[in-house]
Amino acid sequence: MVNELEFEKPLNQLREKINELKAFTADSEVDLSEEIAKLEERLARLEADVYSSIQPWDRVQLARHPERPTALEYIEVLFENFMEMHGDRLYGDDHAIVGGIASYKGNPVTVIGHQRGKDTKENIKRNFGMPHPEGYRKALRLMKQAEKFKRPIICFIDTKGAYPGKAAEERGQSEAIARNLFEMAGLTVPVICIVIGEGGSGGALALGVGNHLHMLENSTYSVISPEGAASILWKDAGLAKQAAESMKITAPDLKGMGIIDEIIPEVKGGAHRDIKQQASAIDQILLQSLKELSQLDEASLVAQRYDKFQSIGEFTKETV
Numbered sequence: 001m002v003n004e005l006e007f008e009k010p011l012n013q014l015r016e017k018i019n020e021l022k023a024f025t026a027d028s029e030v031d032l033s034e035e036i037a038k039l040e041e042r043l044a045r046l047e048a049d050v051y052s053s054i055q056p057w058d059r060v061q062l063a064r065h066p067e068r069p070t071a072l073e074y075i076e077v078l079f080e081n082f083m084e085m086h087g088d089r090l091y092g093d094d095h096a097i098v099g100g101i102a103s104y105k106g107n108p109v110t111v112i113g114h115q116r117g118k119d120t121k122e123n124i125k126r127n128f129g130m131p132h133p134e135g136y137r138k139a140l141r142l143m144k145q146a147e148k149f150k151r152p153i154i155c156f157i158d159t160k161g162a163y164p165g166k167a168a169e170e171r172g173q174s175e176a177i178a179r180n181l182f183e184m185a186g187l188t189v190p191v192i193c194i195v196i197g198e199g200g201s202g203g204a205l206a207l208g209v210g211n212h213l214h215m216l217e218n219s220t221y222s223v224i225s226p227e228g229a230a231s232i233l234w235k236d237a238g239l240a241k242q243a244a245e246s247m248k249i250t251a252p253d254l255k256g257m258g259i260i261d262e263i264i265p266e267v268k269g270g271a272h273r274d275i276k277q278q279a280s281a282i283d284q285i286l287l288q289s290l291k292e293l294s295q296l297d298e299a300s301l302v303a304q305r306y307d308k309f310q311s312i313g314e315f316t317k318e319t320v
Contacts, residue, residue, distance in 0.1 A: 005065070007058045008269070011050060014043045051268055054218070057241040059250045060226060062218040063198050067272040069279075071113025071156035072098055074196065077279040078286070079104050079111060087138060091171060094135030095126045096163070097207075099142045101151070105287065110146035112139045112207060113156030116197075130163040133176035136206050140180050143187060152190040152290060155207040160225065162203030177206040184209035185309075186302055190293035194264070194282060195219040195251075196271070211305050212289045213259070215251040216278075217266040221259075222249035259312055261289075 018039050025032045054062075062068070075082050079102035086093040099112035116129030123129075139155075146153050162173055184191060191210035199208065199221035215221060224232075226240035229247055233239075248254070251263045264281050271278040296304060 056244040059218045062270045063220045069275045088134040091134045094132050096131040097135035110151045110153045114159040129159045132168045133171045133173045136176040155193045157195045157199045157204045158197035159203045161200035177202045180206040188298035192289045212261045214262045216264050220249045
C-alpha cells in the first residue's frame with residue numbers, strides 16, 4: 001500500500017480483507033454479509049485502540065505524511081479571493097513561503113505559510129518547504145503591510161527548518177529569522193499561528209511569534225528534528241524514535257507545558273484523510289481566536305503576546 005505507516009499496517013490489512021470479501025460477494029452468489037459485518041466491527045474496535053494510543057514517533061510520521069494537506073490547500077478551502085504576493089523587494093521570491101491577502105468571513109486578512117510540495121517536481125521548486133532568507137523577508141513585508149492596513153495575520157507553519165545551505169547563509173539567513181522574531185513581537189494587529197505539519201527549529205519560529213499558537217493534533221513543534229537530536233545526544237540518528245519520545249514535541253505535550261493554546265482535533269487517521277473536514281476543525285478554532293483577539297486594542301495585543309512568551313518555561317535568578 002502506498003504511503004503506509006508502520007502503526008497502521010494491521011488496520012490496512014484488515015481493510016484489504018474486508019474489500020476482498022465485498023468484491024468476492026459482488027461477483028458470486030455466496031452471502032458473506034455476516035462475516036463482513038463482524039470484520040467491520042473488529043476494524044472499528046481496532047481503529048479506536050490504535051488512534052487513541054498514538055505514540056510520539058507515530059505523530060512524527062503523520063506530520064510528515066506526503067499526502068498531508070499543505071498551506072495552499074487549506075487557504076483554498078478556508079479563505080476567499082486569495083491574492084498571492086511575491087518577492088521580498090530585496091533579492092527575489094522564495095516559493096517555500098507563500099503569502100497574500102484574502103477574505104475570511106467577509107473580513108480582509110493576511111495569510112502566510114510555509115509551502116512544501118506534494119511530488120518531486122514541486123518539492124524541488126519549493127525547496128522541500130525549507131525557506132531561504134528572502135522567504136522570511138517576504139513574510140515580514142506582508143506582515144508590516146498587514147499592520148499598516150489593520151489586517152489580522154494568520155500563519156500556517158509546516159517546515160523541517162530553514163534552509164541551511166551556503167547561499168542562504170551568505171544572504172543572511174540567521175539575521176532574517178531574528179528580524180522576524182523581533183518584528184512579530186511588536187506587531188499591533190492580531191497574529192494567529194497554526195502548526196499544520198512539522199514545526200522545525202527557527203525556521204518555524206520565524207512565523208510563530210503570535211498571540212495564539214495552535215497545533216493540529218498530529219503535528220510536531222520542536223527545536224530540532226528527532227533524527228538531529230539523536231545524532232547529537234547518542235551519535236545515532238537511528239534512535240530518532242527514542243528521541244521523539246524524550247523531546248516532548250507533540251501537541252498534547254506542548255499543550256500540557258502551556259506552550260500552545262489549543263489542540264485542533266484531526267480526522268481519524270490523519271488530516272490527509274479528509275481535507276474539508278480538517279479545514280472545518282481549523283475554521284472553528286480560527287474564528288474563535290479572531291473573535292477573542294479583535295476585542296483587544298493595539299497595546300493590549302502587544303502586551304498579551306509578550307506575556308504569552310514570557311510565561312513559557314521556568315527561570316531562576318541567582319544572587320551573588
